[in-house]
Amino acid sequence: MIEYMDVYIYIMYLTLLFFSAITIFLFCFTKPKSYTKSLPPGPSPLPIFGNLMALLPHISTPHKYFAKLAKTYGPIVSLQLGSITAIVISTPTLAKQVLHKNHSIFSTLYDLDAIGAHQHDEFSVGPLSPKSPKWKILRKIYSTQLLSEKMMENMKFHRYKKMEELMGYVRKCALDNISVDVGQALFDTSFDMICSSIFSMDSRTDSKITEIKDLMNGIITEIGRPNIVDCYPILKPIDPQRIRHRLTYYCVDLFNLFDEIIAERLTCREEKLRCSDVYSDLMDVILDVVEEQKDEITRDHVHHLLLDLLGAGMDTTSKTMEWAMAELLGNPMMLTKLQQEIDKVVGKAKFVFESDISELPYLQAIVKETLRLHPAAPLLLPRKVEQDIQIQGYQLPKGAMLIVNAWAIGRDPESWADPDTFYPERFLGSELDMKSQFLKLFTFGAGKKICVGMPLALRMISLVLGNLITCFDWKLLDKQNLGVEYDMSDQYGITLKKTKSLCAYPVTRS
Numbered sequence: 128m129i130e131y132m133d134v135y136i137y138i139m140y141l142t143l144l145f146f147s148a149i150t151i152f153l154f155c156f157t158k159p160k161s162y163t164k165s166l167p168p169g170p171s172p173l174p175i176f177g178n179l180m181a182l183l184p185h186i187s188t189p190h191k192y193f194a195k196l197a198k199t200y201g202p203i204v205s206l207q208l209g210s211i212t213a214i215v216i217s218t219p220t221l222a223k224q225v226l227h228k229n230h231s232i233f234s235t236l237y238d239l240d241a242i243g244a245h246q247h248d249e250f251s252v253g254p255l256s257p258k259s260p261k262w263k264i265l266r267k268i269y270s271t272q273l274l275s276e277k278m279m280e281n282m283k284f285h286r287y288k289k290m291e292e293l294m295g296y297v298r299k300c301a302l303d304n305i306s307v308d309v310g311q312a313l314f315d316t317s318f319d320m321i322c323s324s325i326f327s328m329d330s331r332t333d334s335k336i337t338e339i340k341d342l343m344n345g346i347i348t349e350i351g352r353p354n355i356v357d358c359y360p361i362l363k364p365i366d367p368q369r370i371r372h373r374l375t376y377y378c379v380d381l382f383n384l385f386d387e388i389i390a391e392r393l394t395c396r397e398e399k400l401r402c403s404d405v406y407s408d409l410m411d412v413i414l415d416v417v418e419e420q421k422d423e424i425t426r427d428h429v430h431h432l433l434l435d436l437l438g439a440g441m442d443t444t445s446k447t448m449e450w451a452m453a454e455l456l457g458n459p460m461m462l463t464k465l466q467q468e469i470d471k472v473v474g475k476a477k478f479v480f481e482s483d484i485s486e487l488p489y490l491q492a493i494v495k496e497t498l499r500l501h502p503a504a505p506l507l508l509p510r511k512v513e514q515d516i517q518i519q520g521y522q523l524p525k526g527a528m529l530i531v532n533a534w535a536i537g538r539d540p541e542s543w544a545d546p547d548t549f550y551p552e553r554f555l556g557s558e559l560d561m562k563s564q565f566l567k568l569f570t571f572g573a574g575k576k577i578c579v580g581m582p583l584a585l586r587m588i589s590l591v592l593g594n595l596i597t598c599f600d601w602k603l604l605d606k607q608n609l610g611v612e613y614d615m616s617d618q619y620g621i622t623l624k625k626t627k628s629l630c631a632y633p634v635t636r637s
């Protein structure tokens with residue numbers, strides 16, 4: 128009995144010692160450094176935790192919490208997130224100053240722990256990779272080959288095919304008088320549009336693509352999880368939430384599937400039996416690039432490039448489409464106005480092609496207004512301050528995390544009248560071209576790292592929205608019709624999603 132008590136006390140003693148050591152360790156290594164005096168203003172940090180405790184209740188809407196802080200402390204705010212100093216910027220002028228004027232100091236992405244999983248940080252161009260040595264080469268491949276205007280034209284039949292399939296599904300729901308989970312249907316369609324453009328395969332017909340979709344879902348969920356390691360990098364080797372661990376497994380499985388598809392395609396190419404027409408999908412383009420640039424581009428780069436194409440494209444575009452539908456269903460007069468525009472230009476319930484979009488200014492205005500109010504990446508991607516720099520008289524220390532709050536910028540009262548209201552008309556008749564308008568918005572980032580998929584995203588969103596609105600009338604579920612439970616609240620993951628997926632009844636227009 129005495130022996131048993133001894134062991135018990137011994138274990139208690141060790142546990143106490145262990146936790147005391149960790150506390151002292153964190154205290155020593157995480158206390159704010161002496162530069163705090165010249166930092167931009169912000170809430171007072173606690174020892175060890177900094178401002179984490181205040182942020183915690185707002186963890187699913189940090190963009191709103193940061194916007195609130197900006198109202199109290201001004202457009203540039205500093206926070207202590209554990210052992211990390213974060214600087215949050217909330218006005219277009221300051222965003223321009225850091226992302227354009229001082230681009231070289233702010234162009235590196237912050238090395239979030241999840242992104243290091245399976246060396247993604249080394250082999251990818253981004254959007255999440257902080258320091259790929261091949262960034263320039265890969266970025267050029269994206270902009271001149273994979274996502275060029277010419278390639279988007281060549282790939283449009285993939286998007287039309289998936290659009291037709293979505294319409295078929297919605298028509299069937301209309302016939303059976305059942306509601307459509309719009310959020311899910313749009314996610315599936317965006318994924319299939321991108322997958323089909325890359326592989327000429329989709330999740331309806333190929334089990335490999337279904338597996339890829341599940342793995343991508345897992346990856347997006349893990350990357351969107353708040354990770355304590357990003358606030359206390361000292362915990363990196365422990366990976367307490369196992370986020371990096373799970374991501375590594377997902378990546379291994381995903382890259383094996385990519386390899387199987389690549390092997391099949393290489394066999395076809397060797398036998399000169401191209402699986403599809405010349406350059407009819409991006410896989411062929413990528414394999415040609417690898418052949419031409421053997422010394423620069425390896426199989427690892429191809430894996431991470433495919434992961435980026437899928438990850439960057441599917442969730443961002445589908446969430447924007449869902450927000451646009453939600454706004455229109457909540458604003459029936461705008462919905463009718465859009466139907467009238469399309470009826471006049473394209474014809475009632477006729478298929479809207481991408482070539483029609485330039486003739487549909489109201490559709491374009493709705494897309495822009497949605498991107499303003501509901502930016503898919505509301506905090507863009509955090510950057511790392513590469514060297515000490517003064518901005519607005521404040522010291523931004525080397526190594527700090529820079530966050531640009533695109534959500535707050537889109538609602539900046541100095542730039543936008545009645546900023547919280549969905550009002551697409553504000554974009555009609557504007558002298559500014561699309562690119563200049565987005566310079567005011569920052570939804571797609573800015574500077575050299577601006578989203579390389581922006582033109583594709585705009586095509587996809589306009590195509591889907593135009594067709595869903597011209598071919599169907601939409602009725603919200605009963606409670607939503609009464610104005611009850613029409614939930615427009617948002618939730619931050621890696622993208623900004625609707626807390627409740629949009630569900631509505633379609634009625635076929637004829």
Ligand code: HEM
Pocket residue numbers: 252253254255266269321435436437439440441443444447502503504507508570571572573574575576577578579580581583584
């Ligand atoms: C509504 C849709 C989209 C939004 C809101 C969006 C937003 C963004 C943002 C905010 C960035 C980071 C820019 C920065 O840090 O300054 C980014 C980068 C990127 N996006 Fe998009 N994106 C969208 C669609 C797409 C699509 C469809 C693709 C391609 C299939 C794509 C591919 C990329 C790539 C490759 C990068 C990395 C660029 C680089 O680091 O050089 N995006 N995007």
